[in-house]
Amino acid sequence: MANFDMLIHGFGIAITPMHLLLMVAGVLLGLIVGVLPGLGAPNGVSLLIPLTFTLDPTAAIILLSSMYWGALFGGSTTSILFNIPGEPSSVATTFDGYPMARNGESTRALTLAFMSAGIGALTGVLVITLLASWASNFALRFGAPEYFAVYFLAFAAFIGMGSAAPVKTIVSLTLGLVLSSVGMDNVTGEIRLTYGYDALLGGISFLVIVIGLFGIGELLATVQEGLRFRGVASKIDLRDVLKTVVELPRYWATTLRSAAIGIWMGITPGGPTAASFMSYGVARSASRKGKPFGTGRPEGIIAPETADHSAGTCAMLPMLALGVPSSATAAVMMGGLMIWGLTPGPMLFATKPDFVWGLIASMYISNIVGVILVLLTVPMFAALLRIPFSIIGPMIVAICFVGAYTVSNATFDLWVVLVFGVVGYMFSRLDYPLAPMVLAMVLGHKAENAFHQSMLLSDGSLGIFFSNSLVTAIMAVAIALLVVPKAWAFAGRLRRAQPAE
Structure with missing residues (x-):
């Protein structure tokens, strides 16, 4: 009940004219x-x-989180109308969303997507409401060894459970850790990896790197692939919307199963993209006879959208309660919190309850606002997508450079954006994951400081990471996540390779 009392208090903070305007x-x-x-x-x-x-x-944070929910909704719009996923997590929605739209049921496809997304997001927020205080109280038991074990768990989960090859994930993590080490060591005061450049003494700006990786890098990849829009009708018929809303409860089992998958993949570092693909695959395996998947099956839209949004929402829980982001966007938000002088983790709930519960309350409101706005604005965004990419592309470049320069008004940052734009493009072309690099950049300093403190406490003995039941359990889970998924996959390949008797 205490959580719901705090939630009511949070609604009092979130429901102000200024905050409602920021949500919209x-x-x-x-x-x-x-x-x-x-x-x-x-x-x-x-x-x-x-x-x-x-x-x-x-x-x-209300503005940033509302933008995050809007981006997830927007990615579904292009997946269904144009067969172009605006977000990586929306790729699975194209499999049945676009065929349904091509069959003249664009209103039905969009309504299924947006209603499922809203249900998934609200389920995720409810999980955060129920578990937030428990997670933060549990984390109060943590010292330096426990925190290092949690960071190691996050890194291990990306390696063991990620969809990319382990070697590529390790390369991405290592590069992120190296970037987080540039500048002065917080513990020893030693200057590292500056190579005589004074501009590197304070380290490389996390925001500038991210703008280059995700902005310029993705833009270069888009240009390389050659963008072609193939749109379908986008008029929203209110009667079709109401009929689809009435139809949705028939797929309650798919919705609940997909929400559960999304919650798990959001709290762990699986992320929305993995959740949407996993949910789509499970829905296809569990489906009864009927229209094949890939031809406009409703479950093929409901499953990925529900999982995508519940995972995207639940990624906020470990970021707020433990200071461990489980997605690239959560990592960027965590970087923003640290810039504002807030340290995500258990003490955030104790020292800034208004901030935490105001944010959680705003999640409920902004997701409902998102469902309404996205239905109203589909025709407008469909028209926007018909603007030639030769016009939209330069606008994105200008936004990236202005945003990077605004961080610290340094010309050096513009060069950093260019360099990491190329890095992001190369990672995309070579199928190297960017999320582990972002995670390592955010957690690198924290992990290093926790390791230093642990070594000081134990006189240099690694045994401190197995010194009590809590840290031992976390390390055991981390090692299991690192080894078991890949070992299981390897064993499966061996079984399939054996000739049938």
Whole structure:
């Protein structure tokens, strides 16, 4: 009950004219980010952070989180109408969403997507409401060894459970850790990896790197692939919307199963993209006879959209309660919190309850606002997508450079954006994941400090990471996540390779 009392208090904070206006503005900005290939939620959030410096932290995070929800909704719009996923997590929606739209049922497809997304998001927020205090109280038992074990768990989960090859994930993590080490060591005061450049003494700006990786990098990849819009009718018929809303409860089993998958993949570092693909695959395996998947099956839209949004929402829980982001966007938001002087983790709930519960309350409101706005604005965004990419592309480039320069008004940052734009493009072409690099950049300092402190406490003995039941359990789970999924996959390949008797 204490959580719900705090939630009611949070609604009192969130429901103010200023915050409601920011929610609407954030969702609209997110819709633009979601429908325009080449931006994406992580980059959209990173571009917006410099513009929030004049706001108080509660208003700023409400704006950023609302933009995140809007981006997730916007990605579904292009997946269904144009067969172009605006977000990586919307790829699975194209499999049945676009065929349904091509069959003349675009209103039905969009309504199924947006209603499922809203249900998934609200389920995720409910989970955060129920578990937030428990997670933060549990984390109060943590010392330096436990925190290092949690960070190691996050890294191990990305390696063991990620969809990319383990070697590529390790390369991405390592590069992120190296980037987080540039500048002065917080413990020893030693200057590292500056190579005589004074501009590197304070380290490389996390925001500038992210703008290059996700903005310029994705734009270069989009240009390389050659963008072609193939739109279908986008008029919203209110009668079809109401009929589809009435139809949705028939798929309650798919909705509940997909929400559960999304919750798990959101709390762990699986992320929305993995959740949407996993949910789609499970729905296809569990489906009864009927229209084949890939031809406009309703479950093929409901499953990925529900999982996508519940995962995207639940990614906020470990970021707020433990200081461990489980998605690229959550990592960017965590970087923003640290810039505003807030340290995500258990003490955030104790020292800034108004901030935390105001944010959680705003999630309920902004997701409902998102469903309404996205239905109203589909025709507008469909028209926007018909603008030649030769016009939209330069606009994205200008936004990236202005956002990067605003961070610290340094010309050096513009070169950093260019360099990491190329890095992001190369990672995309070579199928290297970017999320582990972003995670490592955010957690690198924290993990290093926790390791230093642990070594000081134990006189250099690694045994401290197995010194009590809590840290031992976390390390055991981390090692299991690192080894078991890949070992299981390897064993499966061996079984399939054996000749049948």
